[in-house]
Amino acid sequence: MLPPSLKTLIDHLSRLPGLGQRSATRLAFYLIGQPPADLHGLAQAIKDLPAKIKHCPRCFNLTSNSELCAICTDKKRQQNIICVVEDILDIIPIERTRQFNGVYHVLGGLISPIDGLTPDKLRIKELIVRIKQFLAQKVQPEIILALNPTTEGDTTALYLEKLLKPSNAKITKLNRGLSTGSDLEYADETTLINALKYRH
Ligand SMILES: [Zn+2]
Incomplete structure (x- = not known):
């Protein structure tokens, strides 16, 4: 009954620590109400993680x-x-x-x-x-x-x-x-x- 793209988002969110299906759904609905620019910013920040965040080769920070x-x-x-x-x-x-x-x-x-x-x-x-x-x-x-x-x-x-x-x-x-x-x-x-x- 939910649009597939929303379902996909809920699936991803519910895999985050501390978020079950219910809170993931609530969070997804919250995001729907946010301005597109904010959503793009959030998406971009997540997208950048693998390429831009590394471990320090000396201390692993x-x-x-x-x-x-x-x-x-x-x-x-x-x-x-x-x-x-x-x-x-x-x-x-x-x-x-x-x-x-x-x-x-x-x-x-x-x-x-x-x-x-x-x-x-x-x-x-x-x-x-x-x-x-x-x-x-x-x-x-x-x-x-x-x-x-x-x-x-x-x-x-x-x-x-x-x-x-x-x-x-x-x-x-x-x-x-x-x-x-x-x-x-x-x-x-x-x-x-x-x-x-x-x-x-
Ligand atoms: Zn270091």
Whole structure:
């Protein structure tokens, strides 16, 4: 009973996280009422994603070309202080605090053998390469493990600590003012500022 093009749109929307068939339908009807220019803008922005959004080859944050991201190329940042996070979304709350002057390394997940996420599936090799480059220059890197306080987060932190221990890199963790089970993404700013400041 719905026009095919509307049905196609609803199908696509309902595959987005958090949107079921009902909310996808509601969203599609909302879009019908929007000015054509807005719809074209939205469509174009989505269309541009595959070609214009890339991963930084060093830290795996997002960048708009295949070159290093804005954080990795920022001369004012200390390149040897590397904050290790699970995914790109975790960078946003840390950046919002404006208290962190180092760079990042996005693992792309946490160790979870049940889900098939073994250490080799994460960007751990790439982290080791970065650490070795500093050590070769006689610069001591500091690795801040800013992983979510969940079982997977703890497992990953433990794994990395053991792996990195012989390397002579300084390894610190966010202070557990962050309550157990709470996501970095949803941590409030003061908590996060303290977690960074009192890292140990
Ligand atoms: Zn980068």
